[in-house]
Amino acid sequence: MKKILPALAGLLAMAFAQPAISQTATPCDVKGIRTIPGVAKLGGAYNPEYPTRRNTFNWFYGEQNSGRWWNLNCQSQPNATAIWLPWEQSDNPLMTHILGKRDLPGDGWELIKRNLGYLDSGAPAANLVNPYVVLYNKHSGMLRVFVATGMRVQDYQFVEIKLLFNTNGAQKKAGTLNRLEGIGVPLDRTVPGPNSGEFAAVTRFLNQDTKWFMADFPMEYDPCACQFDSKLKIEVNLISQANIQITGVTTGTLLTNNASTGATSTSSDFDGAINLFKKVNGVLSASQKTYNTIGSYSTNVRNSLTALGARSSVQDANDKKTAFTQFANSLASNSFLKGGLNAVPYIGAAVSIMDSFFGGGKDGGSQAVSLQPMSIEMTTKMTGTLSATALYEAITFNNPGTRIITTPEEYPYYNEALGVLSVLRTPVVEVKSTGYQDADGRNRRLYQYRVPNPIQYVINPASGLEVQDFQVALLQGGRNYPAILPGAATAWYYEGMSGTTHVMRTDYRDANCLSNDILELDVSGDNLQDPATSEFRPTITNSPNVLYPTYLKFMLNLRRLNATTTSQNVLLVLKFPVIMQEVTVFDELISRPCGILPQVDVANIQSFCTSATYTSAVSLRSSSAAQGAGASAVAAIAAVAAIQVYPNPANDAATINFSMATTGQVSAYLTDVVGRRALTIMRNEFVAVGEQRKTFSTTALVPGLYQCVIEAPGGYRFISQISVER
Numbered sequence: 001m002k003k004i005l006p007a008l009a010g011l012l013a014m015a016f017a018q019p020a021i022s023q024t025a026t027p028c029d030v031k032g033i034r035t036i037p038g039v040a041k042l043g044g045a046y047n048p049e050y051p052t053r054r055n056t057f058n059w060f061y062g063e064q065n066s067g068r069w070w071n072l073n074c075q076s077q078p079n080a081t082a083i084w085l086p087w088e089q090s091d092n093p094l095m096t097h098i099l100g101k102r103d104l105p106g107d108g109w110e111l112i113k114r115n116l117g118y119l120d121s122g123a124p125a126a127n128l129v130n131p132y133v134v135l136y137n138k139h140s141g142m143l144r145v146f147v148a149t150g151m152r153v154q155d156y157q158f159v160e161i162k163l164l165f166n167t168n169g170a171q172k173k174a175g176t177l178n179r180l181e182g183i184g185v186p187l188d189r190t191v192p193g194p195n196s197g198e199f200a201a202v203t204r205f206l207n208q209d210t211k212w213f214m215a216d217f218p219m220e221y222d223p224c225a226c227q228f229d230s231k232l233k234i235e236v237n238l239i240s241q242a243n244i245q246i247t248g249v250t251t252g253t254l255l256t257n258n259a260s261t262g263a264t265s266t267s268s269d270f271d272g273a274i275n276l277f278k279k280v281n282g283v284l285s286a287s288q289k290t291y292n293t294i295g296s297y298s299t300n301v302r303n304s305l306t307a308l309g310a311r312s313s314v315q316d317a318n319d320k321k322t323a324f325t326q327f328a329n330s331l332a333s334n335s336f337l338k339g340g341l342n343a344v345p346y347i348g349a350a351v352s353i354m355d356s357f358f359g360g361g362k363d364g365g366s367q368a369v370s371l372q373p374m375s376i377e378m379t380t381k382m383t384g385t386l387s388a389t390a391l392y393e394a395i396t397f398n399n400p401g402t403r404i405i406t407t408p409e410e411y412p413y414y415n416e417a418l419g420v421l422s423v424l425r426t427p428v429v430e431v432k433s434t435g436y437q438d439a440d441g442r443n444r445r446l447y448q449y450r451v452p453n454p455i456q457y458v459i460n461p462a463s464g465l466e467v468q469d470f471q472v473a474l475l476q477g478g479r480n481y482p483a484i485l486p487g488a489a490t491a492w493y494y495e496g497m498s499g500t501t502h503v504m505r506t507d508y509r510d511a512n513c514l515s516n517d518i519l520e521l522d523v524s525g526d527n528l529q530d531p532a533t534s535e536f537r538p539t540i541t542n543s544p545n546v547l548y549p550t551y552l553k554f555m556l557n558l559r560r561l562n563a564t565t566t567s568q569n570v571l572l573v574l575k576f577p578v579i580m581q582e583v584t585v586f587d588e589l590i591s592r593p594c595g596i597l598p599q600v601d602v603a604n605i606q607s608f609c610t611s612a613t614y615t616s617a618v619s620l621r622s623s624s625a626a627q628g629a630g631a632s633a634v635a636a637i638a639a640v641a642a643i644q645v646y647p648n649p650a651n652d653a654a655t656i657n658f659s660m661a662t663t664g665q666v667s668a669y670l671t672d673v674v675g676r677r678a679l680t681i682m683r684n685e686f687v688a689v690g691e692q693r694k695t696f697s698t699t700a701l702v703p704g705l706y707q708c709v710i711e712a713p714g715g716y717r718f719i720s721q722i723s724v725e726r
Contacts, residue, residue, distance in 0.1 A: 028226035028401045028417040030461045035413045036105040047415075050405055055111050055413040056120045059133055060085075060102045073117030073124045074131055076150040077209055083116070083131060086146050086212040094204060094213050106363040106567075108139035108464070110414035113397050130393040131210070134234070136219075136400070138463050139361035139560070139570050141179070141420040143217040147236050147393055148210050156238035159205040160389065161215035164198040165620060166231035166396050168667065168711045172618045174230045175222035176399055176418055184356070184576040186423040187222060187608070190617040205238055218358065221419030221460040224609035230399035230618075231410065237389040323349035334364045337557045337569035341469040341508075348473075348508050351555060357573040361465075361558075364566045394684055401462075407669065407677025416462035420558070420572060424456040424600055424608050427552050429474065429578045432586060449474055449519040450586055455511060455552070456600040465570055469557035470597050471508040474519055475575065476550050508555060511597035518586065551575045645708050649723040655695045656708060660687050664713030668694065670706040670722070678706060698724050 031048060035055040038044025047054040061067040062085055069082040087102045089095045103109040112135060117128040130150035136143050145161055165173040177199065178185035185191075201215030327350035330336055337360060341347060351357055362369045397410050401417030432448045455472070459465060506519050558570040608614055644657040656668055668681040681696045701724045710718040 028223055028460075028462070029403075031416060033110075033414055033416055034105075035111040047413075049415060050411060053120075053408060053411050053413060053415075056122075057111065057114055059111055059114065059135065060087075060104055060109075070116055071118060072131060072210070074128045074150050075117075075126070076129045076152075080210055083148060083210045084212075086133075086214065089212055092206065092211050094206065094211075098214075103135050103137070103144065104363075106365070108137045108361055110136050110138060110416075112136050112143070112400065112412045112414055113395065115395075130236070132393065132395060134395065134397075136414055136418060137361075138414075138416070138460075139420070139465060139558075140358040141219045141221070141418065141460075141463070142358065143219055143418065145215045145217070145234055145395075146212050147214075148212045149206060149208060150210070151392070152207050152209065153238055153390070153392070154207065156205050156207065156240050156390065158202055158239040159213055159392070160200045160202055160235075160237040160239055161213075162198065162200040162235040162237060163215075163217045164233055164235070165399075166233040167620050168231075171231045171620065172228045173620050174225035174399055174618055175220050175422060176225060176230070176232070177220065178222075178422075179218045179220035179419065184423065184574045185220070186426045186576060187224075188425045188613050188617075189577075190614070192617045192619055202239070219418035221417060221422040221458070221463075223417070223422065223458055223460075223605050224614060224618075225399055225417060226401045226403045227609060228402070228618075229404045230402055231396055232399050234393075234395040235391065236393040236395075238392050239387070239389055241387045320349055320353065322346070324353070326350070331359060332369060334369055334566045334568060336360050336369070337468075337571055338559075341471055341555060341557050347555070351571075351573045352505065354573055355575050357571060359571045360568040361560065361570040362568050363564060364568075369566075369568060405676060407671060409677050409680060417460055419460055420463045420465065420570075421457060421459055421554075421556070421574070423576055424458065424605070427451060427455050427576065427578045428453060428581055429550060429552075430581050430583045430586060432583050447521045448586070449521070450517075451514045451552070452587065453515070454597060455514075456604065457597075458599045458605065459558070463558075464561050465558040466561055467556060467596050467599075468559040468569065469555075470511040471555045472511045472514050473505045473508045473553045473555075474550070475505045475553050476521060505553065510594040511554075513592045513594040516589065516591050518589075550578055550580055552578055645720050645722045648721075649725040650698050651725060652699050653695055653697050654722060655693055656681060656710075657691070657693045658710060658718075659691045660689050660712075663688050666692075666713070667711040669709055670701070671709060672704070672706060681708075 032046060033049065034040075034044070034046045036044055037056060037058040040046040040054070045055045062070045062082075064071065064082050068085055068088040070085060072080050072083040074080060085102070086092075086095055087098050087100060090099060111133075114133040115125075115128055116131050116133070117125055119125050128150070131148040133146045134143070135146070143163070145163075147159075147161065163177065165171070165177070175185070175187045175190045178187070178190060199217060201217070203213050203215065206213065323346035326346045327344075330344065337344065397412045398404075398415065399418075400412045400415050402415070405411055428451070430450045430452055434446045434448075436444055436446070438444050451472075451474070459467060504521065509517065552575070554572070554574045554576065556570075556572040556574075558572060560567050560569070563569075646655055646657070648654070660666075664687065665684045666687045667683055667685070669677050670679040670681070672678045678701060679696065679698075681694055703724050703726050706722050706724060708720045708722050712718065
C-alpha cells in the first residue's frame with residue numbers, strides 16, 4: 001500500500017481553482033434536447049450534448065396499473081414497490097387541484113431530475129429515502145417539484161420547499177432566480193452574494209407513506225448563465241411551527257400552528273394556492289402566489305373587487321369583474337390570443353390587478369384545453385416566521401443550460417436554459433415637471449414622462465416561443481386619485497387594490513413605438529403628497545425621498561413555434577422597475593413605426609455578459625469574503641488538515657482519510673479525466689471534528705486515473721488523484 005499526501009501548495013491551488021469560463025460569452029445555445037421518452041428518430045428523447053444522459057423515464061405515464069403507478073425502490077418504504085403518480089393520488093388533499101391533469105410534453109413539460117430508486121437502465125439503485133421528480137415547463141418558465149413522504153417523521157405539520165443556488169465548491173450563480181419576487185428584476189440589477197436568491201414554498205406535510213407534496217417556482221431567463229458552472233439546490237425542510245400573514249390583492253390569509261396543542265388552522269385561500277416567499281437571512285418578505293386553478297383565482301379576484309367597490313368606485317370594480325370574467329372564459333379556448341392582444345378589448349382591465357401572470361401555451365388536441373394548473377403571480381405580500389425546521393431532502397443539479405458538464409448525477413436531463421424572457425438593462429424613464437396655479441388659485445404640478453430608448457429584452461430560444469404582440473404601460477404609485485388631463489396620450493387608469501396606496505397606469509402601447517408619446521399626469525397639491533414637502537414626488541434617482549415607485553408593465557402575446565390548430569398562445573405579464581431621470585427638456589421626438597419590438601442583438605448580449613456589473617453580481621461570495629492567499633491558506637487548513645487516499649493504485653476497494661477541524665456537511669466523490677462524476681462516496685454527510693475515514697468499492701469503475709474530490713464547509717474543495725487497476 002502507498003499513502004498519498006498531496007503538497008499543501010498544490011492542494012490549495014486546486015481548492016480555489018475557478019471553473020472554466022467561456023472566452024467568448026454568447027447567448028446560450030439551443031442544444032435541441034428533448035426529454036419525452038421514446039425513440040429519438042420518432043420524436044422522442046434526444047440529447048446531442050450528452051447522449052448517455054438521454055431520458056428513459058416516462059414521468060406522465062407509469063409502468064403499472066394502466067399508467068397510473070411509477071415503479072418504486074425506496075429503502076424507507078421497503079414494502080412499497082410502486083407509487084401513484086401525483087396526478088392520480090386521489091386520496092391526497094394536496095393534489096386535488098391537479099387530479100387527472102398530467103404535465104404532458106405537448107404542453108411544454110420536460111424532465112429535469114428524478115429519483116424513484118431506479119437507474120436509467122431500469123436497474124435498482126440504492127439509498128433512496130424520499131422519492132422526488134423535478135419537472136419544468138419551457139412555455140411558462142415554471143419549475144415544478146414533487147417530493148413524496150418516504151421517511152415518516154412525527155411532530156411536523158408543514159413542509160418548506162426551498163430553492164437556492166448551491167454554494168459548494170467554486171460555482172457561481174446566475175439571474176435564474178430573479179423572477180421569484182413577483183416583480184421582475186433586470187439582469188443588471190441582479191443582487192450579488194449567496195443570500196440574494198433564496199425562495200421557499202410552504203405547504204402542509206402529510207406524514208403518510210408515499211404521499212406527494214409540491215411547489216412551483218417561476219424561472220427567469222439568463223442568456224449568460226451558460227458561460228460558467230452554476231448549480232441549483234432544492235432543500236426540503238420540515239416545519240413544526242409557522243405563523244404567516246398574507247395580504248394584498250386577495251383577502252388576508254393566516255396560517256398558524258399552535259405548538260402547545262398541535263392544532264393548525266389554514267384558510268381555503270392558503271390551501272388553494274402555492275405560497276412563495278423570498279428569504280433573506282432567514283426572514284420572510286414580499287413574494288407572490290401561484291394559483292392552482294383559474295377558478296380559485298377568479299373567485300378571490302371577484303371577492304376582492306366586491307370589497308374594493310364598497311370603499312371606492314363600484315362601477316370601476318364591476319367593470320374589472322366583467323373584464324376578468326371574459327378573460328377567464330377566453331382561457332378555455334384553443335384560439336386563446338391567436339388574434340393578438342388588440343383583438344381582446346377587455347384584456348388590459350383584466351390584467352391590471354396582476355403584477356405578473358403566466359397562462360396559456362396548452363395544446364387541447366381533440367379535447368377542450370384544460371385550465372389547470374394556471375400559474376399566476378399577484379400583488380401579494382407575505383410576512384411571518386418559520387421555525388424548528390429539519391432537513392428532509394436535498395436535491396442538487398447543474399443550473400440547466402450550462403455548457404460545463406460536471407458529473408452525471410448532477411447533469412439535468414433537460415439541459416437547456418430556463419426561463420422565457422429577461423430584460424438586460426433597467427429601462428430609463430425621463431420625467432419633467434412644471435408647477436402652475438389653476439383658475440381657482442390652487443397649486444398644481446404637471447408631470448410629463450417619456451421612455452426614450454427601446455427596452456432591451458431577449459426571449460429564450462429554447463422556450464419554443466416567439467413574440468406576436470408586445471405592449472407596455474407606465475405605472476406610477478401614489479396615495480389617492482389625481483386629477484387627469486383629457487386626451488389619448490394623457491389617459492391614466494386606476495390600477496391599485498391594496499387599500500393603502502393606489503397605482504395609476506397609462507393605457508397600453510406597442511413597445512416598439514412607446515417613445516413616440518409624452519405621457520402626462522396632472523396633480524394638485526392636495527393629492528399624492530410627499531408628507532415632508534406637501535408635493536407629489538415620483539421616484540427619481542436624484543431624489544432622496546423615494547415614496548411612489550414607477551414601473552413598466554409588459555404584456556406579451558407569445559406564439560408557439562410548433563403551434564398546431566389546437567395549441568394556445570402564451571400570455572406573459574410582468575412588471576419591471578425603471579430608472580427615473582429628471583430632465584428640463586425632452587429631446588426632439590423621433591417617431592418609430594409600431595410593430596414588434598426587436599430583441600437585443602447578440603453583440604449587446606456579449607457585451608453585457610462580460611461586463612463588471614454582471615460578473616460581480618453572479619458571484620456567490622460577498623466582497624468581504626475575498627481574502628489574501630495567506631488568509632485563504634489558514635482557512636483551508638482549518639477546514640481540512642490533510643487528505644489521504646489508499647491503497648493507490650486501488651484494485652477492489654480504497655479508503656479516503658481526512659481530518660476535520662470544524663463540523664459541517666461534507667461531500668466526497670470521484671471524477672474521471674474529463675470531470676464527469678464516476679462514483680459518489682459521501683453526499684452532504686454531517687461530519688464531526690477529528691479524523692474521518694471512509695472505505696468505498698472501486699469494482700464498478702473502469703481502470704484508469706480518477707480525481708478524488710472533497711467538498712468541505714466554507715466552500716473549500718480538495719482534490720487528490722487515485723489510480724484504479726485490475
